[in-house]
Amino acid sequence: MTVTAETPATSNEPLTPRLQQFQAEVEQLKVTGGRANPERTWMILGGIAMAVGVVLTLVAWILTQGTSSSLDFASYNAMGNFGMTLAIAGTGLFLVMSLRRYFRYWLVRFIYEMRDQADRVVSK
Amino acid sequence: MVTPLLELRNLRAGYGTIDVLHGVDLVLNPGEVYALLGPNGAGKTTTLAVCSGQITPSAGQVLVCGREVNGTSSDALARAGVCLVPEGRGVFPNLTVDENLRMYTHAGVNYGDLRERAYTQFPRLKERRRQLAGTLSGGEQQMLAISRALSTSPALLLLDELSMGLAPLIVEELYGRVSELAREGLSILIVEQFAQAVLGVSTIASIMLHGRITRTGPPHEIADELSAAYLGASSSH
Numbered sequence: 001m002t003v004t005a006e007t008p009a010t011s012n013e014p015l016t017p018r019l020q021q022f023q024a025e026v027e028q029l030k031v032t033g034g035r036a037n038p039e040r041t042w043m044i045l046g047g048i049a050m051a052v053g054v055v056l057t058l059v060a061w062i063l064t065q066g067t068s069s070s071l072d073f074a075s076y077n078a079m080g081n082f083g084m085t086l087a088i089a090g091t092g093l094f095l096v097m098s099l100r101r102y103f104r105y106w107l108v109r110f111i112y113e114m115r116d117q118a119d120r121v122v123s124k
Numbered sequence: 125m126v127t128p129l130l131e132l133r134n135l136r137a138g139y140g141t142i143d144v145l146h147g148v149d150l151v152l153n154p155g156e157v158y159a160l161l162g163p164n165g166a167g168k169t170t171t172l173a174v175c176s177g178q179i180t181p182s183a184g185q186v187l188v189c190g191r192e193v194n195g196t197s198s199d200a201l202a203r204a205g206v207c208l209v210p211e212g213r214g215v216f217p218n219l220t221v222d223e224n225l226r227m228y229t230h231a232g233v234n235y236g237d238l239r240e241r242a243y244t245q246f247p248r249l250k251e252r253r254r255q256l257a258g259t260l261s262g263g264e265q266q267m268l269a270i271s272r273a274l275s276t277s278p279a280l281l282l283l284d285e286l287s288m289g290l291a292p293l294i295v296e297e298l299y300g301r302v303s304e305l306a307r308e309g310l311s312i313l314i315v316e317q318f319a320q321a322v323l324g325v326s327t328i329a330s331i332m333l334h335g336r337i338t339r340t341g342p343p344h345e346i347a348d349e350l351s352a353a354y355l356g357a358s359s360s361h
Contacts, residue, residue, distance in 0.1 A: 015126075015154065016154075016309050018205075018277065018279055018309070019129070019154055019279055019309070021205075021279075022189065022204060022205040022279035022280075023189040025203070025204040025205065026188050026189045026191050026193070026204050027189075027191060029191070029193060029196050029200055029201070029204060030196070030200065031191070031192065031193055031194065031195060031196050032195040032196070037140065037141070037182060039140075101140055101141060104139070104140040105139070105140045105141060105142065108139045108140065108142070
């Protein structure tokens with residue numbers, strides 16, 4: 001190739017009006033910090049909720065065996081119900097996030113394969 | 125010392141569980157044309173996707189004008205002036221050239237001004253203005269894509285594989301335009317697999333291999349090392 005360019009202006013020159021405007025707009029940008037892989041966090045939380053729920057349910061069941069007080073029984077019953085709800089919700093969250101991760105990977109792979117195939121067809 | 129327009133610090137990013145970038149460092153100063161070169165699968169396009177806000181980095185920092193912009197949406201960055209011309213051009217194939225240009229006025233750009241600018245920079249588009257974009261040649265589609273990018277008056281232009289699938293003469297013409305844009309003060313980050321054309325217009329160049337930048341330097345030095353790097357003979361730094 002014979003394209004040769006003059007070296008563009010760089011470094012110590014003052015910023016052009018457009019760059020000053022750009023700088024001002026960047027300053028006003030809403031920056032969240034973002035998270036590259038939010039599913040992983042939710043998967044971990046789901047797993048913890050699942051485990052805590054199972055433990056709570058088991059503890060509540062064991063405690064109900066050793067009490068004859070109907071008041072204690074009611075509170076252990078509530079604890080057991082809460083534990084079961086937590087375990088079910090945690091399992092759901094864990095499964096949904098696992099599937100999301102898997103399908104994201106699958107989609108990326110699918111797009112890659114399609115592009116690769118298109119390139120092969122074009123090059124024939 | 126001027127604040128870099130774009131800076132990547134130990135950037136890591138990927139797709140879901142797959143990491144593609146493993147600690148990328150890059151500095152683009154105002155008015156520079158930065159050529160990021162590397163073989164297929166090196167992570168060049170992913171780097172541009174991170175710079176344009178399409179992919180959130182898993183670690184490291186993306187700084188624009190010295191401000192960290194990790195997690196900023198791609199539309200907010202585009203509105204501010206970071207503009208990406210993607211690989212594969214990104215034009216509407218079922219619309220005519222004129223209709224494509226009209227689509228680019230969504231950001232509040234005057235249609236007449238946009239057309240005038242596009243047709244002044246790329247007279248060939250004027251001849252094809254009633255033709256469907258999908259039936260244009262690759263070079264003409266790329267011209268249309270660049271016109272779209274310039275419609276927002278960007279401060280930072282990201283070009284992905286400008287020369288892909290184009291004849292050498294067309295590539296030369298396109299890079300001639302890029303060179304003119306750089307002279308007007310636009311900062312440009314160009315990703316390319318084939319280096320010859322881009323090294324002629326760039327002020328600084330880097331070689332990227334396996335998600336890392338292995339060498340940065342003046343274009344003529346990079347040109348000498350490129351073949352060795354592609355063939356795997358380059359040292360890691």
